[in-house]
Amino acid sequence: MSENPAPRRLWTAARPPNLSSQVRLAQVGDHLSSSSSSAATAAAAAQPATAMSAPHVTVHWLEDSRAQRIVWLLQELGIDYEVKHYKRDPKTLLGPKELYDVHPLGKSPTVVVRNNGESVTLAESGAIVEFLIERYGADKLAVSPSSGSMQDRADYLYWLHYAEGSAMLPNMLAMVFGRLPAQAPWFLRPVLQSVSTGALDKMIVPRLKAQYGWIERNLEGKDYFVAGKLTGADIMMSFVAEILDASPVNKADFPNISRWHTAMVQRPAYKEALEKGGENNMGRFTQRE
The missing domain is CATH 3.40.30.10 (Glutaredoxin)
Structure with missing residues (x-):
């Protein structure tokens, strides 16, 4: 009789790990995970956005x-x-x-x-x-930090805030001193008229001329204040040009301002806004010389 074959082992001795196999398995796992994540992202993107x-x-x-x-x-x-x-x-x-x-x-x-x-x-x-x-x-009426040059961005912010800063103070003073005599009792009006005229001539009008002269020079050869397009700076500065009609300085001395403002009031949106809001009559606040 032949010898019986050796019994088959049900276990094997431990072998050193096969690193290349583990790497391949890890790569497969990463791929599956990435594919799952991408699919989830795509599915989320396909969902309708929340109504705003x-x-x-x-x-x-x-x-x-x-x-x-x-x-x-x-x-x-x-x-x-x-x-x-x-x-x-x-x-x-x-x-x-x-x-x-x-x-x-x-x-x-x-x-x-x-x-x-x-x-x-x-x-x-x-x-x-x-x-x-x-x-x-968005960027429609602005110069954002990412959409324009540093100079355009600086100019945009400057004119946006200049309109209610340096430009408005002498205009407000002109209004106050222009109305001052009429607000006083009759017997004080001659004195206050003298005070008002002196303040306007010596202090307020020179400052107004300086401010409007500065605006005039900056509009030389330009259709808009900044970046060659309509921005919030133009919208803010519109009142500064509008009040020039009631200012104690001569509007004819500032043709660039007049040209620019005429173009602004011809815009369809400006005309439609007038129908919903209304015209201003700034002459009631001050007097012209």
Whole structure:
């Protein structure tokens, strides 16, 4: 008889790990994981986006104020809005008490922006313009840090804030001193007229000429203030040009400003904004020499 074959082992001695096999297995696992992640990302992207409601803006618009340029901005941006009109007191020229129900300082323009269940009340023209353009305008009416040169970005911010800064102070002083005599008792009017005329001639008018001269030089050969396109800077500066009609300086001395402003008021959005807001009569605040 032949010998029985040795019984078959049910176990084998441990062998050193095959590193190349492990690497291949790991690579397969990574590939499967990556494919799964990519598929999940693609599936998520294919899902319909959550519906976003369109913004709605209420403009609290006081007659003969700086509110009209906000209406123009909204028209340019194509945002849904409504205008609530307020009249000034014919004697004091102050706004009505109803404006204080909107903002503690009773300021105009003030806007109420409603979007996606949120509501924001905001005053100050510069803040309103910057907020609305940043949130709803993308690069349409701005020079963002990523879309323009450093100089264009700096110029954009400069003119955006210059309109309510350096340019507005002498204009406000002209309004105050221009109306001062008429607000006083009759027996004080001759004295206050002398004070008013002296302040205008020696202090205010020279500053106005300097500011408007600076604007005039910057508009030489240009259709817009910044980057060769309409921006929030043009919208903010529109009131500075508008009030020139009631200023104690001669508008004819600033043809570039007049040319630029004429082009702005011819824009379709500007005309439509006038229909919803209204014309300003700034001459009621000051007197021309």
